[in-house]
Structures are given as structure tokens and as C-alpha cells.
Amino acid sequence: MRNDRRLLAVGVGAGLTALTVLLFVILRIKFKDQNQMGATVDAVAAAANVAFVLFNYSILRYTLKQIEHTQNDGIEQRKAWQADNEVARSQLVTLREQLDQERLVSAQLIKEQSEANHSARASYEEALKARVDAIAPRVSFAFSRITLTYEDGTPLEGGTIFGDDGEKQARLIMALYWDLVNWGNEPAKLWLPSPWEGKDSGNDWLRPGETRSLRWIQSYPVSTFLSAARSGHGIRSGSDVPWTVARLVQVSDLGNEVTDNHSWFGALQLFDQDGSQLIVRDPSQWVNAAPVAVRERAYMHLGVRAAESA
Structure with a gap:
């Protein structure tokens, strides 16, 4: 539409120019008198100048309008782009x-599923452990x-004194005793990791209701205790001697299906x-x-361990 208006304005200007030339030709033919013709030509020229000024003014005004319309169009286009950008930015934020x-919901679902799986596995393991515990050995291992x-x-009685060198050469025998009792109705398999007095390490059996006494013996001269005290090993009152006793028995x-490790630890203060x-x-x-050993139960097919006092 604007291009059509521009062409119309150019056509009008060309028409006015052609009309001016035509008037000059007609006047040249009609008026032979030079004076009369000169006055007429001056009038026509003046009119043509006025028309030309008006034409240029119209072109200038039209051009300014075009510039204004173009600027307005640019402003409107920029506003439209800004509006589109705002919409796109809002959509991106949304x-x-x-x-x-969705990430939070997914993470929560994964957490809940993991907890459910863990709970289900724990329940399953507890059910299996309960079934296995029913056939597990009921054996105690305690210091006596x-x-x-x-x-x-x-x-030796309490208060006995060893003072001179002769007395200190006397050899003393320490003997510690533990009771191993099968309280269940089924035999239990034993494994003794270290030798006991009168019995080698290895496998053995404990019948239902059987009580077996295990003994561990050590023999030292009195001077050994004295030298230990002098070297700072701590045979002083209220502290441990160098002999810290640790004994282990395995029962299955x-x-x-189940293996119980009975561990006893004690310090001798003689x-x-x-x-x-x-x-x-x-x-x-x-x-x-403590008299009773600590029991650690291992469920061999579950890969689970549980420590408790037997």
C-alpha cells in the first residue's frame, strides 16, 4: 500500500511537469507578441514554481510520514519480540x-522403593533367621x-608372701576352667581353635544335655612374676599381669546353618x-x-552376623 502511494506521488509530479511543458508550447504557438508572451510565461512559470514547491512539500511530508510509520513499526516489532521473549522465558521457568x-518426585519414589525393598529384605531375613534359630545350637561357654x-x-592362699630368693624360685601352676553346656535337644558340632589341657584342637561333638569342662594350664616360677613387675608389666595392685587370657570355641x-563363636577375654591379677x-x-x-563368653552368631547362608552375650 505504501509503495502504491509513493508511485502515485511520483506520477503526479511527472504529470505536473509535463503539463507545464505543454503550457509553454501552447503559449508559444498562441502568442506571437513577445511582450504578451513574456508576461504570460512569467505567470505560468510562477504557477509552476508554486506547484513544484507544493509537490516537494508533499513528497517531504510523505517521506516524514513514511519514516514515522517505519519507526512505529520498528517499535511495535520490538514490543512484539519482547512480549514473545517474556512468554518464552516464562515458559522456560515453568x-x-x-x-x-519431577526430579523430587522421582527421588522420593526411588527412596520409598529402596526403603520398601530394604524393609522387605529385612523382614525376609528376620523370618529366615527365626526359622534357622529354631535349629541353632543352644550352647553356653562360661568361666567357672x-x-x-x-x-x-x-x-596358695591369699596373703602368702614370697620374699627371699629361694621362695621366688618356687614354681606355680595356674589352672583356669570353663564349662561348656549343651542346653538343646540336638547334638552340637564343636571346633576348638587352640589346644586345651588334655585335648587337641579340632572338631568334636557335644551331646544334648552334656556339660564339658575345659581347662587351660600355665606354669611359671615366682621370679617370673617379680621380674615382670620390675620391668613395668604391671603386676601392681589394680593393674593387669602380662597374661591376658583369650579363649575361643566355635559351635554349629x-x-x-548357624555357627556361634564364643569368645572369652580375661586379665589375671594374682x-x-x-x-x-x-x-x-x-x-x-x-x-x-565377665564369666559368660560373648557370642557372635553367623548365619552361614544369609551372610549375617549378630553379636550378643551368650
């Missing part, structure tokens, strides 16, 4: 919020007593030191340990 929300004697079997059912003398402590203070 999309990001939706994605974040300690004896301290001379080589001839004479027991006949099908090897003497007090007074200068160069060693004084036998009261027998009730010789062993510092």
Missing part, C-alpha cells in the same frame, strides 16, 4: 520448575574357676607387690572378666 518437581598351686598341688548345628616382695591377692580378685 518447564524448569516442572522438571525440578581358677586355681593357683605349687607343683605338688598345694593351693548339624547342617552348618599378686600385689610390696618392695621386693610379692603378696598373693585374695582369690576372688584373681580374674577380672
